[in-house]
Amino acid sequence: MNHEKDYDRDHDREDALTDIALKEILETAYTAETELxxxxxxxxxxxxxxxxxxxxxxxxxxxxxxxxxxxxNEIEKLH
Incomplete structure (x- = not known):
């Protein structure tokens, strides 16, 4: 593992996902799963x-x- 790229190595969480970004990821996955x-x-x-x-x-x-x-269900929790 490259610890220089470990997002929480310094515990500041500056690059953690926002709720909006997480919702977009989950919605994209939902669309893909529905199409499959x-x-x-x-x-x-x-x-x-x-x-x-x-x-x-x-x-x-x-x-x-x-x-x-x-x-x-996960997307609804983020509303």
């Missing part, structure tokens, strides 16, 4: 000859749905 969920679901629905892949993609979408809900 949508793509997995659409792809899963279009597959007819590989049941296992179809199921895995649906499981991926379910995981994304859980993450989007968690991200949404």
């Amino acid at each position: 969920m949508r793509r997995y679901l659409i792809t899963s629905e279009r597959i007819s000859d590989d049941h296992e892949l179809k199921e895995r993609l649906a499981n991926f979408a379910e995981g994304n749905a859980k993450r989007t809900k968690q991200l949404q």
Whole structure:
């Protein structure tokens, strides 16, 4: 680890995330997770000859749905 770049080495937190910056990061992640969920679901629905892949993609979408809900909860806490 490069301690010269360790943001809190001197404990002044001058480069810590602001609530606004954190909210932007979480909103960007929320958008990405939502788009991935949508793509997995659409792809899963279009597959007819590989049941296992179809199921895995649906499981991926379910995981994304859980993450989007968690991200949404964190974003709401910042309001």
